[in-house]
Amino acid sequence: MSFGAWLSELNRVLIVFVPCTIAGLASGYTVMFFIIGLIAYGLWTAGQMITLKKWFDSGAPVGNAPEFTGIVDQLVSGVADLQRQNSARQSSLEKLVSQFNELTAALPDAVIVLKPSGEIQSSNQAADRLLRINPDSDTHSRITQLFRDPSFTEYFVAGKFDEPLEVQAATIGDKELSIRIIPFSEDRLVLIAQDMSQTARIHEMRRSFISNASHELRTPLTVILGYLETLSGHPKLPEECKAATYSAELQAQRMKQLVEDLLTLSRIESTALVAKESEIIPVGSIIMEVVKEMELSTSTHRHDIRTRIETDASLKGDLQEIHSVISNLVNNAVKHTESGTSVQVHWKVADQDSAELTVADTGQGIAPEHIERLTERFYRVDAGRSREKGGTGLGLSIVKHVVERHEGRLMIRSELGQGSCFTCRFPAHRLFLEDQ
Numbered sequence: 001m002s003f004g005a006w007l008s009e010l011n012r013v014l015i016v017f018v019p020c021t022i023a024g025l026a027s028g029y030t031v032m033f034f035i036i037g038l039i040a041y042g043l044w045t046a047g048q049m050i051t052l053k054k055w056f057d058s059g060a061p062v063g064n065a066p067e068f069t070g071i072v073d074q075l076v077s078g079v080a081d082l083q084r085q086n087s088a089r090q091s092s093l094e095k096l097v098s099q100f101n102e103l104t105a106a107l108p109d110a111v112i113v114l115k116p117s118g119e120i121q122s123s124n125q126a127a128d129r130l131l132r133i134n135p136d137s138d139t140h141s142r143i144t145q146l147f148r149d150p151s152f153t154e155y156f157v158a159g160k161f162d163e164p165l166e167v168q169a170a171t172i173g174d175k176e177l178s179i180r181i182i183p184f185s186e187d188r189l190v191l192i193a194q195d196m197s198q199t200a201r202i203h204e205m206r207r208s209f210i211s212n213a214s215h216e217l218r219t220p221l222t223v224i225l226g227y228l229e230t231l232s233g234h235p236k237l238p239e240e241c242k243a244a245t246y247s248a249e250l251q252a253q254r255m256k257q258l259v260e261d262l263l264t265l266s267r268i269e270s271t272a273l274v275a276k277e278s279e280i281i282p283v284g285s286i287i288m289e290v291v292k293e294m295e296l297s298t299s300t301h302r303h304d305i306r307t308r309i310e311t312d313a314s315l316k317g318d319l320q321e322i323h324s325v326i327s328n329l330v331n332n333a334v335k336h337t338e339s340g341t342s343v344q345v346h347w348k349v350a351d352q353d354s355a356e357l358t359v360a361d362t363g364q365g366i367a368p369e370h371i372e373r374l375t376e377r378f379y380r381v382d383a384g385r386s387r388e389k390g391g392t393g394l395g396l397s398i399v400k401h402v403v404e405r406h407e408g409r410l411m412i413r414s415e416l417g418q419g420s421c422f423t424c425r426f427p428a429h430r431l432f433l434e435d436q
């Protein structure tokens with residue numbers, strides 16, 4: 001409160017009380033005149049308060065403030081200042097909100113704010129295009145009632161939003177959508193849906209290009225390899241050509257393996273899960289078969305391969321694919337470790353009636369920074385060494401895809417100097433037991 005306001009208030013008190021005091025002293029009725037002064041001052045102040053209340057009741061319009069003096073005038077100008085600040089803040093907030101709305105409207109992805117129950121709080125224009133959710137008419141409806149996709153409903157109800165959901169929405173022209181839900185406050189979720197149709201098309205084009213190119217390469221390579229095999233086994237092959245022919249045959253074999261692996265990969269990448277009813281795979285017998293083949297191969301007979309088949313559970317899936325998982329893992333254990341290393345292949349029932357196929361070796365192990373990337377196509381810890389051993393860099397990528405196509409999970413543990421352990425865990429509903 002300014003000093004001037006107090007001074008003008010004092011001035012008013014003096015204006016009322018000085019004449020009253022003089023009149024009181026002159027007439028001898030000092031107390032009576034003092035009371036008259038008090039009443040006059042009280043009435044005047046009450047009048048100011050009534051006017052002030054009326055002004056407040058009318059919303060305290062700044063430009064329409066009544067004339068006040070003294071402290072009340074100070075109060076009114078304080079209120080007016082606060083109002084001016086508030087309206088400046090409000091207009092900057094409105095500007096922000098409208099900028100935010102323009103931004104979400106311009107986004108190519110659908111953005112929907114939801115309550116945990118699924119009630120829509122707000123949505124942008126892309127939500128209409130991608131999910132058929134109208135920002136004007138669908139607010140406060142439940143998202144699961146508007147976007148009726150069974151996998152989305154299951155995903156939303158489960159409430160596990162760590163991974164995005166990929167859906168092919170038949171209701172909206174078979175669009176490939178990637179849906180992500182992010183909790184952003186105690187009682188709000190934001191759903192972001194991205195149209196992946198273009199990416200999926202490019203992915204499909206890349207996959208079919210690799211598949212076609214590999215197909216085209218397969219036949220000429222088989223012919224070249226056939227000639228080279230005949231040539232290298234020919235008794236009249238001049239001594240000076242033997243090394244070159246052997247090397248050419250080895251490289252042709254590598255190329256053939258690469259083409260086969262690329263074909264396998266593009267085939268298993270193109271389809272989703274392997275149907276449960278496709279085949280019953282006796283995993284134990286396949287393990288024994290692969291290990292026998294491995295032991296018969298001259299280059300690998302110096303490894304100590306042991307098998308432990310603890311369950312006679314079979315797997316529902318694709319026999320050729322599971323065969324390639326086992327042979328890739330056992331082959332890797334042999335290929336990437338020193339001779340004399342012990343390798344253990346284990347098939348057992350694990351937690352929650354799932355089953356585990358484990359291939360463990362006591363080789364040199366893999367440094368932790370490589371483990372995450374081992375299943376990437378063509379990723380090799382030591383590319384030169386892998387090539388030397390006939391590796392294509394696609395083996396673990398194939399293993400991961402096959403395991404996932406059988407609803408399983410590939411887990412890799414390794415420690416430098418201790419060895420590596422590759423585990424494929426398959427869920428109980430993928431297993432088949434004789435007495436079932």
Ligand code: ADP
Nearest residue numbers: 332333336380381382386391392393394395396
């Ligand atoms: P590759 O054809 O080179 O074997 P993979 O995809 O099967 O390709 O394996 C990727 C890389 O992982 C290998 O190049 C190798 O460096 C490493 N690796 C795989 N298995 C083992 C293992 N049992 N011990 C050590 N390193 C391994």
